[in-house]
Amino acid sequence: MIAPDLRGYGDTDKPVSGSDKRTMANDLVALMDHLGHERIVLIGHDRGAHVGTRFAKDHRDRIDRFVAMDNIPTRIVADTYDATLARQGYWFFTFLGVPDLPEAFIAGREEIWLTHFYRRLSFGWREGP
Numbered sequence: 001m002i003a004p005d006l007r008g009y010g011d012t013d014k015p016v017s018g019s020d021k022r023t024m025a026n027d028l029v030a031l032m033d034h035l036g037h038e039r040i041v042l043i044g045h046d047r048g049a050h051v052g053t054r055f056a057k058d059h060r061d062r063i064d065r066f067v068a069m070d071n072i073p074t075r076i077v078a079d080t081y082d083a084t085l086a087r088q089g090y091w092f093f094t095f096l097g098v099p100d101l102p103e104a105f106i107a108g109r110e111e112i113w114l115t116h117f118y119r120r121l122s123f124g125w126r127e128g129p
Contacts, residue, residue, distance in 0.1 A: 002031075002035070004027075004028065004031055006024050006027070006047065006048065006051060007019055007023065007024050007027055009047070021050050021051050021053075021054040022054055022058065024051040024054075025051055025052075025054040025055035025058055025059065026058075028042075028051070028055055029055075029059055029062060032062065038062070039061075039062055039063060039064045040062065040063060040064060041063075041064050041065045041066075042055060042056070042063055042065070042066045042067070043066075043067040043069070044066075044067070044068055044069070044071070045069045045070055045071075046069075046070050046071065049068035049069055049070065049071035050071060050073075050074060052066055052067075052068055053066075053068055053071070077090075077093065081093065081094075092117075
């Protein structure tokens, strides 16, 4: 199993351009070629599912099977995003899109950030005692 660190995520560089789904799908093709894999079983979660969907559309001959998990198409989010949705918990979509700001606020405080989401977005969580 290979779990590549997508461009702009994790420990990779954060380039100003090239973090679109097609470029990342082409990065996967380059990785496959480098490792000598002609076809793959591809599993993608969240953003990885978006990249995987692009990969499946552009490189159908290179894919054996594809699983997309937790994947709301970006166009649906963009078409339906409004203040009401933001108040329901999707504010971080916009927040995370501001260059360098999230890192400045979160660095060194990752436990607070993650605990908020784990508690807020977990099934059965409720505020208060």
